[in-house]
Amino acid sequence: MTLLSIEGLGISFGGVRAVHDVSFGVRPGEIVSVIGPNGAGKTTLFNMISGVYQPGAGKVVLEGEDVTAMSPHLLARRGMCRTFQNLQVFQTMTVLENVISGYHLQESGSVLADLLNLPASRRRARAAEEGARALLGRVGLERAAEREAGSLSYGSLKRLEIARAMALKPKVLLLDEPAAGCNAVETEEIDHLIAEIAASGVAILLVEHDMKMVMRISNHIVVLDHGEKIAEGDPASVSRNPAVIAAYLGAEDAAG
Numbered sequence: 001m002t003l004l005s006i007e008g009l010g011i012s013f014g015g016v017r018a019v020h021d022v023s024f025g026v027r028p029g030e031i032v033s034v035i036g037p038n039g040a041g042k043t044t045l046f047n048m049i050s051g052v053y054q055p056g057a058g059k060v061v062l063e064g065e066d067v068t069a070m071s072p073h074l075l076a077r078r079g080m081c082r083t084f085q086n087l088q089v090f091q092t093m094t095v096l097e098n099v100i101s102g103y104h105l106q107e108s109g110s111v112l113a114d115l116l117n118l119p120a121s122r123r124r125a126r127a128a129e130e131g132a133r134a135l136l137g138r139v140g141l142e143r144a145a146e147r148e149a150g151s152l153s154y155g156s157l158k159r160l161e162i163a164r165a166m167a168l169k170p171k172v173l174l175l176d177e178p179a180a181g182c183n184a185v186e187t188e189e190i191d192h193l194i195a196e197i198a199a200s201g202v203a204i205l206l207v208e209h210d211m212k213m214v215m216r217i218s219n220h221i222v223v224l225d226h227g228e229k230i231a232e233g234d235p236a237s238v239s240r241n242p243a244v245i246a247a248y249l250g251a252e253d254a255a256g
């Protein structure tokens with residue numbers, strides 16, 4: 001069963017075709033990566049899928065529902081959450097507060113009830129804290145719960161960002177370069193975390209430059225070049241594909 005279906009997505013900027021007619025699907029528990037040389041259109045595609053850009057053509061379908069150009073906030077309520085290439089963690093809040101803020105995004109409780117500190121609000125707050133602590137355990141940050149987020153190492157911040165997205169209980173998690181700026185050990189920790197999240201049934205869509213990581217953890221890879229899908233398949237078949245090899249070699253030549 002396909003959970004997220006990308007159907008013929010395209011967009012142009014001032015007459016330049018950044019993405020053209022890209023289609024693929026993601027199933028529950030599957031890790032799908034989008035790769036391609038610099039400027040291939042990966043970030044633009046991600047921005048269309050996650051509601052940041054309105055596509056010029058095509059559709060994004062989540063669980064059979066057309067969610068094209070829906071705001072990131074509404075998408076999150078329907079079960080699709082993303083992280084960003086540049087960390088979006090609240091640096092001066094504690095690690096725990098950062099994850100709790102994810103829970104509050106998802107809730108529909110009344111502000112007045114919270115102000116009056118009614119029993120239902122207190123129950124919700126307790127449940128959010130318990131859930132947040134459990135998530136911190138899952139990403140290996142339980143002992144850092146009371147620390148200011150800004151004091152964490154880069155790899156820990158990346159895991160915190162994933163924990164915060166998980167607070168929204170996503171069915172699909174979009175990860176934009178989760179290993180960017182991480183060292184080898186941190187990258188491996190993020191590898192394990194992503195694999196563990198997928199094993200729990202969450203569909204993962206990933207944009208990542210670290211090719212070793214992509215080859216290690218992906219079930220399926222979609223390759224873009226000049227905005228078009230030039231190949232897709234499992235890691236072994238994609239890495240042998242002559243069109244993919246030519247695209248990456250061409251990009252290296254262009255970079256000199």
Ligand SMILES: Nc1ncnc2c1ncn2[C@@H]1O[C@H](COP(=O)(O)OP(=O)(O)OP(=O)(O)O)[C@@H](O)[C@H]1O
Pocket residue numbers: 013017018036037038039040041042043044045
């Ligand atoms: N907002 C924009 N306005 C104009 N052109 C844009 C815009 N965003 C992207 N582009 C162009 O669209 C193309 C695809 O860019 P995009 O950033 O999506 O590629 P990418 O594969 O994510 O690259 P990288 O690997 O370098 O991050 C590029 O030619 C880029 O210059």
